[in-house]
Amino acid sequence: MSFDGAQQILRPPADGLEYLRGRQIEAQTLEGGALGVRGGRISGFEADRRAELIVDARDCALLPGFVDCHTHLPFAGWRAGEYERKLRGVAYDQIARDGGGIAASARALRESSDRQVLAQGRGLAAEMLAAGTTTFECKSGYGLSREGELRALALARELSLQVPQTTTSTALLAHAVPEGHTADSWMEVVQAMMPELLSAGEVSALDIFVESIAFDNRHLELMGELAAAAGLALRCHVEQFASHRSVPVALAAGARSVDHLSMIHPDDVAPLAHARCAAVLLPAAEFLGAERRAPARALLDAGAIVVLATDANPGTAPVVSMPVAIGLGARLYGLGVREALAAATLNARDAPVSRCLPPRTATFGGGPRPLAVPAWD
Numbered sequence: 001m002s003f004d005g006a007q008q009i010l011r012p013p014a015d016g017l018e019y020l021r022g023r024q025i026e027a028q029t030l031e032g033g034a035l036g037v038r039g040g041r042i043s044g045f046e047a048d049r050r051a052e053l054i055v056d057a058r059d060c061a062l063l064p065g066f067v068d069c070h071t072h073l074p075f076a077g078w079r080a081g082e083y084e085r086k087l088r089g090v091a092y093d094q095i096a097r098d099g100g101g102i103a104a105s106a107r108a109l110r111e112s113s114d115r116q117v118l119a120q121g122r123g124l125a126a127e128m129l130a131a132g133t134t135t136f137e138c139k140s141g142y143g144l145s146r147e148g149e150l151r152a153l154a155l156a157r158e159l160s161l162q163v164p165q166t167t168t169s170t171a172l173l174a175h176a177v178p179e180g181h182t183a184d185s186w187m188e189v190v191q192a193m194m195p196e197l198l199s200a201g202e203v204s205a206l207d208i209f210v211e212s213i214a215f216d217n218r219h220l221e222l223m224g225e226l227a228a229a230a231g232l233a234l235r236c237h238v239e240q241f242a243s244h245r246s247v248p249v250a251l252a253a254g255a256r257s258v259d260h261l262s263m264i265h266p267d268d269v270a271p272l273a274h275a276r277c278a279a280v281l282l283p284a285a286e287f288l289g290a291e292r293r294a295p296a297r298a299l300l301d302a303g304a305i306v307v308l309a310t311d312a313n314p315g316t317a318p319v320v321s322m323p324v325a326i327g328l329g330a331r332l333y334g335l336g337v338r339e340a341l342a343a344a345t346l347n348a349r350d351a352p353v354s355r356c357l358p359p360r361t362a363t364f365g366g367g368p369r370p371l372a373v374p375a376w377d
């Protein structure tokens with residue numbers, strides 16, 4: 001296949017880079033040209049006259065497909081009523097204490113058949129593809145029991161077979177404290193389920209929600225130990241509603257990503273910016289939850305690996321469109337074109353563990369498959 005005459009092609013400053021930070025971001029090029037694809041991979045940046053299919057890419061920009069590296073698919077239903085309460089000023093932690101939030105989505109998942117959950121997931125994946133997302137992450141986290149979490153991961157696996165995109169699976173085993181447990185006793189269950197989790201062989205990362213209504217930094221450390229012992233990446237939801245100084249703990253535990261960061265302590269920006277750990281920003285959750293804005297500018301200026309994702313979930317961010325997340329990121333954080341595009345493509349691919357991406361993904365300097373969209377400017 002050959003894409004000919006594009007007005008712009010987004011390219012990293014060099015081949016083989018795993019992520020872009022600091023000056024590398026503005027060094028991305030957006031020159032016009034052509035792009036050949038063979039066997040699902042980019043074969044070169046020139047027109048391929050022998051190609052069976054030639055796409056007229058005039059007036060288009062060629063970008064890698066978007067990588068949505070933080071979603072909570074698959075899930076059941078939506079929590080629109082909860083959003084109405086939020087608009088009237090009820091806080092997320094109050095809603096959670098009233099049995100809403102994650103617990104409500106856990107009930108909905110329990111009460112839904114596999115067929116229903118997969119049908120909702122396929123529909124959302126189709127919307128995501130239409131908006132340019134060619135790779136996305138799935139998470140468990142609405143299981144809230146040993147069986148429920150394993151079912152959620154099995155559903156993620158099944159969804160991956162039913163959608164055209166490449167997906168990864170993250171076991172968000174510590175999302176809310178299940179009924180009948182303390183955070184400590186639930187972490188014992190998590191520890192005990194690791195062998196079974198690993199035998200399925202499809203999970204690339206462990207995840208945990210550190211918050212007053214969920215787990216604390218000690219549990220984050222323990223999750224880091226479990227991830228390291230299992231050879232999985234550690235990812236974490238941190239500093240979303242309040243500052244817990246979880247970023248240094250996550251870095252010491254070897255986290256590959258710290259997600260949310262609305263309330264990150266200013267002293268934690270520089271250490272994060274120097275680490276091989278992605279700062280995953282979720283502007284849709286911030287906007288819809290009237291949360292404080294993550295300090296994206298400070299993170300970028302300090303050299304962090306900044307990523308944008310949707311946080312697609314039934315409560316805090318019922319948003320599956322990466323263009324919406326990118327647009328909100330541009331507006332709320334003042335990101336430039338190259339900053340936003342790096343955050344939604346190459347850097348986003350670095351947050352999930354790339355070894356888990358199956359080879360059917362075409363590469364763009366090691367990244368995802370190309371996509372033609374209207375030119376930027």
Ligand code: NIG
Nearest residue numbers: 101102209237285313315316
């Ligand atoms: O990323 N913060 C924790 N997890 C989700 C919310 C999940 C939910 O409310 O259903 C998030 O915002």
Ligand code: FE
Nearest residue numbers: 070072237311
């Ligand atoms: Fe999330």
